[in-house]
Amino acid sequence: MTAELGHLALALAMLSGLCLAVFPSLGVWRRDTRLMAMASPVAYWQLLLVLIAFVCLIENFISHDFSNQLVANHSNRDLPFWYRVAASWGSHEGSMLLWILMLALWTAALAAFSGKLPQSMRARVLAVLGAVSIGFYLFALLTSNPFERVVPAPINGRDLNPLLQDPGMVFHPPLLYMGYVGFAVAFAFAIAGLIEGRFDSAWARWVRPWTNIAWGFLSLGICLGSFWAYYELGWGGWWFWDPVENASFMPWLTGTALIHSLAVTEKRGNFRSWTVLLAIMSFSLSLLGTFLVRSGVLTSVHAFATDPTRGVFILIFLCIVIGGSLSLYALRAHTVHSSQAYGLLSRESMLLANNIVMVVAMFAVLLGTLYPLALDSLDLGKISVGPPYFDAVFVPLMLPALFLMAIGPLSRWRDTPMLPLIDRMRWAFAASLLIALLLPFTASEDYKPMTALGLWLALWIAAAVLLNAAENMKSPSARMDASRLLLQPGSWWGMQLAHLGVASFVMGVSLVNSYEIEIEKKLAPGDVLKIDKDLSLRYAETLQRRGPNYEAIQVRFELLEGQRVVGELRPEKRRYNSSKMVMTEAGIRRSLLGDLYIALGEAHGDGWLTRVQRKPAVNWIWIGVLMMGLGGFWAAGDARYRRSPVTRFAAPGLHQASSKAEGQTG
Amino acid sequence: MSRWLRAGLPLLVFLLIAFFLLKGLDRNPREIPSALLNRAAPTGALANLSPLEGFEHPLQFQELSGQVWMLNVWGSWCSGCQIEHPLLNHMAQERLLPIVGLAWKDAPAQSKQWLSRLGNPYATVLMDLQGKAAIEWGVYGAPETFLIDKTNTIRFKHVGPLTAEVIDRQLRPMIERLKQ
Numbered sequence: 142m143t144a145e146l147g148h149l150a151l152a153l154a155m156l157s158g159l160c161l162a163v164f165p166s167l168g169v170w171r172r173d174t175r176l177m178a179m180a181s182p183v184a185y186w187q188l189l190l191v192l193i194a195f196v197c198l199i200e201n202f203i204s205h206d207f208s209n210q211l212v213a214n215h216s217n218r219d220l221p222f223w224y225r226v227a228a229s230w231g232s233h234e235g236s237m238l239l240w241i242l243m244l245a246l247w248t249a250a251l252a253a254f255s256g257k258l259p260q261s262m263r264a265r266v267l268a269v270l271g272a273v274s275i276g277f278y279l280f281a282l283l284t285s286n287p288f289e290r291v292v293p294a295p296i297n298g299r300d301l302n303p304l305l306q307d308p309g310m311v312f313h314p315p316l317l318y319m320g321y322v323g324f325a326v327a328f329a330f331a332i333a334g335l336i337e338g339r340f341d342s343a344w345a346r347w348v349r350p351w352t353n354i355a356w357g358f359l360s361l362g363i364c365l366g367s368f369w370a371y372y373e374l375g376w377g378g379w380w381f382w383d384p385v386e387n388a389s390f391m392p393w394l395t396g397t398a399l400i401h402s403l404a405v406t407e408k409r410g411n412f413r414s415w416t417v418l419l420a421i422m423s424f425s426l427s428l429l430g431t432f433l434v435r436s437g438v439l440t441s442v443h444a445f446a447t448d449p450t451r452g453v454f455i456l457i458f459l460c461i462v463i464g465g466s467l468s469l470y471a472l473r474a475h476t477v478h479s480s481q482a483y484g485l486l487s488r489e490s491m492l493l494a495n496n497i498v499m500v501v502a503m504f505a506v507l508l509g510t511l512y513p514l515a516l517d518s519l520d521l522g523k524i525s526v527g528p529p530y531f532d533a534v535f536v537p538l539m540l541p542a543l544f545l546m547a548i549g550p551l552s553r554w555r556d557t558p559m560l561p562l563i564d565r566m567r568w569a570f571a572a573s574l575l576i577a578l579l580l581p582f583t584a585s586e587d588y589k590p591m592t593a594l595g596l597w598l599a600l601w602i603a604a605a606v607l608l609n610a611a612e613n614m615k616s617p618s619a620r621m622d623a624s625r626l627l628l629q630p631g632s633w634w635g636m637q638l639a640h641l642g643v644a645s646f647v648m649g650v651s652l653v654n655s656y657e658i659e660i661e662k663k664l665a666p667g668d669v670l671k672i673d674k675d676l677s678l679r680y681a682e683t684l685q686r687r688g689p690n691y692e693a694i695q696v697r698f699e700l701l702e703g704q705r706v707v708g709e710l711r712p713e714k715r716r717y718n719s720s721k722m723v724m725t726e727a728g729i730r731r732s733l734l735g736d737l738y739i740a741l742g743e744a745h746g747d748g749w750l751t752r753v754q755r756k757p758a759v760n761w762i763w764i765g766v767l768m769m770g771l772g773g774f775w776a777a778g779d780a781r782y783r784r785s786p787v788t789r790f791a792a793p794g795l796h797q798a799s800s801k802a803e804g805q806t807g
Numbered sequence: 808m809s810r811w812l813r814a815g816l817p818l819l820v821f822l823l824i825a826f827f828l829l830k831g832l833d834r835n836p837r838e839i840p841s842a843l844l845n846r847a848a849p850t851g852a853l854a855n856l857s858p859l860e861g862f863e864h865p866l867q868f869q870e871l872s873g874q875v876w877m878l879n880v881w882g883s884w885c886s887g888c889q890i891e892h893p894l895l896n897h898m899a900q901e902r903l904l905p906i907v908g909l910a911w912k913d914a915p916a917q918s919k920q921w922l923s924r925l926g927n928p929y930a931t932v933l934m935d936l937q938g939k940a941a942i943e944w945g946v947y948g949a950p951e952t953f954l955i956d957k958t959n960t961i962r963f964k965h966v967g968p969l970t971a972e973v974i975d976r977q978l979r980p981m982i983e984r985l986k987q
Contacts, residue, residue, distance in 0.1 A: 304890075374889065383886055418817060425821070460825055467818040474814035511827060528884065661920060720971075722893040725924065742923035750923045 144209050147197025148288040151238075154190035154245070155278035157183050161248070161271025165264035177264035184245075184252035184267055187274070191245040195229075195238060198287050202229045208294035211235060211287050217300035217719045219690035227310040228301045233451075234287035239314060240431070241277050243322040244270065251326055251351070258347060265333035266326075273325055276458040284451045300719035303691070309369030317362030317389055321427040323355025324392055327399065328424035331417045332466055335473045340417065345407035348420070350777040352403060353635070356396045357773030363389055364766035372727055377657075377738050377754045379762060382531045387510045388430030391503050395423045398499035400773070401492045409554055411489060413477045414470075415496060421470060425463040426503070431455065433510065484556035491549035498542040505534045543598040543647060547605035550636060551612075565612075569604035573597055584656060595651025602644040606637050635776025642768025649761030653735075656757045665748030669701070672737075677701045678753060681709070691715040693726070696749060698739060700730065712739045712751075735759060844964060848878075848955045852943035859910060859918055859932035871955075875985045876905045878953040879929070880941060882913040883921035885949040891968035892925045898974065899928035904982055908932040911941050911949050954978065956985045 161183045168176025198211070202225045207213040215232045216225055230239040248270045255263050281287065330348045334340050366386070371379045380386065399419040405412040483489035509530050547569070552562060577597030581588055613629060616622045662670055670678045679699045686693040693715045700708040712728035728739040735757035742750035850872075879895060881888040899906060908929035910918040915934055922932070935941050944953065954963035963981055965973055 374886075381886055421817075429824075456825070456828055459828075463821050464818065464825070467821055471811070471815040471818050475810060507824075511824065659920075661923065721897060723896065723926070724893075740924055742920075743926055752920065752924060 143197045143200050143204075144206065144288040144290065147194045147201075148286070150190045150193040150197065151241075151278070151282060151288070154187055154194060154241075155275065155282065157187040157190060158271050158274040158278055161187060162268050162275060163271075165271075166268040169261045169264050169268075174260060177260050180264050180267040181252035183271075184248045187271075188245040188249035191242050195242050198235060198238060199226055199229045201288075202226065205298070206294075207296070207298050208290055208292070210289040210291045213291055213295050213298045215301050216298040217690065218297050219718060220298075220301060220306070221689045223308075223311055224301060224306050227305070227314075230314050231301050231305050231310060232287075234281070234285040234289075236314060236318075237277065237281045237285050238287050239318055240322060241274065241281060243315075243318045244274050244277065244325060246319075247323055247326055247355075248274070251329075255347075262333055262337060262339070262347075265336060266329045269329035269332045270325060273329070273462065276462065280451070280454055280458065284454050297719075300690075300717070303715070303717045303720060303722050303724045304373065306690075306717075307369060307373055309365060309373065313362060313365045313369055316358055316365060320355050320357070320359025320362050320396075321389070321392065321430070323351070323358055324396060324420075324423040324427050326351040326355065327420040328466070331420035332469065335417060335466075335469050335477070338473065338476045340406065340413040340477050342407045342410060345403050345416070346782060349400070349403050349407060350779070350782045352396070352400055352420075353773045353777035356393070356400055357770040357777070359389070359393050359396060360766055360770035360773060363393060364763050364770065367766075368763050371759075372729055377659075377727075377740070377756060379759065382509070382528045384510050385430075385434050387506050388426075388433050391506050391510075392423045392426040392430065394499045394503040394506070395419055395426060398496040398503075399423055400776075401495045401499075405489055405492050409481055409483075409489060411481045411483070412493070412496075414474055417470060417477060419496070419500075421463070421466050422500075422503075425459075425466075426507075428455075428459055428462060481555075483554070486552060486557045486559055486562070488549060488552045488554045488557070491545055491552055494545050495542065495549065498538055502535065502538050505538065506531070509534070540594070540598065543602060543643070546640060546643065547602045550609055550640065551605060566605070566608065569601065569608050573600035573604045576600055581655075589655050592651050592655040595647055595655075599644045599648040599651065602640055602647070606641050606644070609637065630781060631779035632776040632781075635772040635774070635779070637772075638775060639769045639772025642765040642770075642772060644765070645761045645768060646765030649758045649763075649765060652758035653756050653762070656755075657759075658755045660753045661742075662751060662753075663745045663748060664751045665746060668748065670751075670753065672753065672755065675702055678710075678739075680748065680751075683747070684711075686713070688715065690719065691717045691724075694741075696728075696741060696751075698728065700737070710737065710739050712741045714741050731760060733758075733760060844961055846961060848953070848959050848961045849940075849943040850959060852940040853878075853907075853909070853933055856909075856933040856935055856940055859908075859915055859922075859934050861919065862908075862922060862927055862929065862932040871905060871907070872959060873957055874905060875957055875982060876907060876930075876955050878907050878909060878944070878955065880909045880911050880944070880946050880949050880951040880953075882911045882949050883917040884913065885911075887968040888950040889925065891950055891970075892928070894969050894971060894974060895928040896926045903979070904986075905930040909940065909944075909946075910934050911946065912936065912938045954981060954985070 161180060164176050164183070165180040168174070168179070200206075201209045201212050202216050203222070205212070205216065205218055205225075207216075211229075211232055211234055215228045215235070220228065229235045248267065251270065252267060255266070258266075327348055330344070330351070334344055363386075366389070367379045370381065371377065399416065402412050402416045402419055406416045548562070548566070551566065574597055577593050577600055580596055581592045610626060611621070613633075614621050614623055614625050616625060658672075660670065660672070664670060664680045666680050666682060668680045670680075672678060677700075679701055681697040681699045684695040684697060686695050693713045695711050695713045698710045698712070699706045700710065708730055710728035710730050713726040715724045715726055716722070717724065725740050730737040735755060736759050738754040738756055740752045740754075742752060744750075881892075895906060898904075906929050908931070910932055912935065915936075918932065918934070922929075933940070948966065950968055952965045952969055953961050956962050962985060963978065965977075969978075
């Protein structure tokens with residue numbers, strides 16, 4: 142019964158999506174304010190209906206309703222409660238419903254927080270979101286219905302893939318989708334702007350917080366996914382250039398470019414067509430990602446349930462949305478021209494450099510992901526492009542970007558005199574270079590230039606953040622006053638936090654790539670393995686453990702410092718009851734300095750082949766990405782986005798003048 | 808003219824991508840018709856390869872002729888291989904048939920680590936460092952699995968990770984039949 146209720150709710154939700162797409166647009170066309178005002182209530186109704194559908198699906202999973210095909214395929218009586226909840230988005234159909242829920246959530250949020258927008262703009266933006274959602278409703282209802290019944294119902298379900306039975310599954314997909322789908326808002330604003338021919342600073346100010354929040358969620362989602370892969374897959378790697386990872390990484394890259402390009406559009410009225418294009422691209426890449434993952438065009442770890450008819454559907458949808466919006470862009474691009482002159486060394490050119498690098502990087506990833514497909518289509522054979530390609534392309538692209546990243550926030554809009562800038566930054570430059578050159582000597586005997594380079598860039602960015610803070614602490618009387626930082630707006634804090642996050646990320650990557658060690662040895666109870674001159678590891682005992690739906694063999698290792706026990710690690714081998722699959726659960730001892738990572742291999746007599754890895758500073762990678770994501774949220778919370786335009790500007794004609802004045806100070 | 812070109816360029820790029828996606832659709836990457844199906848298996852290409860040290864036992868590659876066996880192409884760099892690996896382990900435990908592993912373009916040290924961590928289902932592991940044998944076998948990507956019968960003819964091929972369904976519905980019946 143619940144399943145049918147969910148199905149009905151989903152169908153009704155589609156109807157509300159249709160209303161949302163049609164009536165407000167009609168209202169704008171006929172200048173009928175009542176029709177335009179329909180947008181918000183319809184958006185709330187849509188959210189309510191989708192929520193009902195989603196709750197129904199979760200209820201099916203929780204109550205073991207195996208007459209629902211999806212539950213029968215992806216759940217099991219022994220599956221713990223939270224994994225049953227997560228299993229509802231652990232399948233293709235369920236993840237599409239999650240996508241729809243996220244879109245409804247963003248749409249309703251936009252309806253709730255866009256009271257200040259001109260009514261026509263608000264109606265158009267919501268209508269675009271409604272139109273996009275129709276495609277997804279049709280997709281779910283026609284090709285991937287999550288409420289399909291199976292008769293007769295099996296007694297027990299096939300179970301969720303053990304790889305997905307992890308707390309990561311509970312949080313990673315919702316966060317990631319929140320980010321993915323969030324770019325729909327920027328996209329809707331871009332389309333509405335193109336139709337209305339309006340791309341002034343006010344427009345950019347409306348889009349910025351939404352984009353920052355979406356980007357923040359995407360960052361957190363990617364971060365969590367990478368963290369999860371690190372401990373679950375048992376390889377100790379944190380990024381695999383898997384097609385699905387790439388699918389989430391591409392919108393992140395263009396999204397990063399977008400949030401920077403929006404800054405220029407808001408403050409200087411420049412880069413308008415870039416901004417529009419980036420907004421379209423970010424959402425298009427989210428859709429493309431969905432296509433790649435769901436259509437079965439590419440195979441990957443994540444490609445559960447693929448089906449060519451779905452592929453055809455998504456491709457048509459993709460052509461309508463992306464092709465349509467790019468055609469609109471081609472027709473209207475001449476109206477969005479902006480040409481404020483700026484010098485070679487100015488904040489504009491720094492941000493332009495950022496945009497170019499991000500977009501080129503995105504195309505490099507796109508090429509690596511699609512190249513095998515393109516060759517195959519042209520009958521040139523099938524090949525696979527692995528991590529070597531991505532590493533070779535990515536690193537040289539990012540190095541100059543990281544260098545410029547430190548300079549960007551310290552340069553001024555329009556033009557920056559070269560010599561004073563050098564004068565301001567010389568100490569940051571010298572100090573970061575010196576520390577980076579000397580630090581690797583203390584860590585190990587063999588000196589690696591790439592480590593020094595990575596460290597230098599990380600320290601250089603961090604030093605620039607500190608310098609920026611120090612300059613802002615200076616009061617007019619040249620006294621240092623830390624409380625002055627509190628006067629800085631949220632967007633300043635967000636940017637500094639995110640940039641510091643990049644520094645932390647670069648630091649983590651360079652240290653872990655240069656100094657990780659790996660020891661592999663057969664160990665039996667009582668054996669002691671020396672890790673370095675202080676630390677050693679003792680195989681204490683083998684334990685049996687029974688989990689909720691698996692049997693596990695656990696080995697307890699004691700970490701010794703000299704003769705003193707300072708900690709213990711418990712790697713496991715789990716055998717899941719329903720699928721009989723064996724999973725390796727790594728034992729990890731985490732610290733800011735680095736992780737100790739133990740994974741069990743094969744049994745040997747009464748012991749195990751054991752792989753021990755030391756991963757220095759590996760956590761800095763995720764801490765860095767976390768900081769980036771939080772920085773995005775902080776910047777979105779900037780008070781100026783909440784200020785009402787009426788109190789701010791006396792008349793609409795003053796928009797440009799006032800944003801210019803702001804440009805001088807910000 | 809150049810203004811229109813600039814404005815329309817993004818659209819052109821997208822159309823190009825869409826074209827490839829469309830062409831890609833009717834090529835299911837998991838069901839690639841092999842030119843080698845029902846032909847003699849190019850075992851000669853395997854004979855020159857050296858086995859991965861420590862993982863060649865208990866079966867030497869030459870002993871396979873006259874048996875039904877399976878060739879599984881994998882690499883430690885390949886994520887799909889990790890997915891199917893437990894299933895291969897299971898098949899090996901059942902002693903269904905000898906499975907030969909072809910470590911494709913993989914560093915031997917990495918291969919060893921992988922196998923010791925995830926278990927070794929293979930009767931023997933051959934190292935195809937340059938990927939030449941894989942070309943002879945028409946390998947598209949890893950993982951890929953071939954079933955070879957007693958007369959050394961390729962009878963079945965699967966591209967992409969094996970699933971429990973493929974093994975139970977396709978592989979197992981075919982193996983039973985070929986063994987008779």
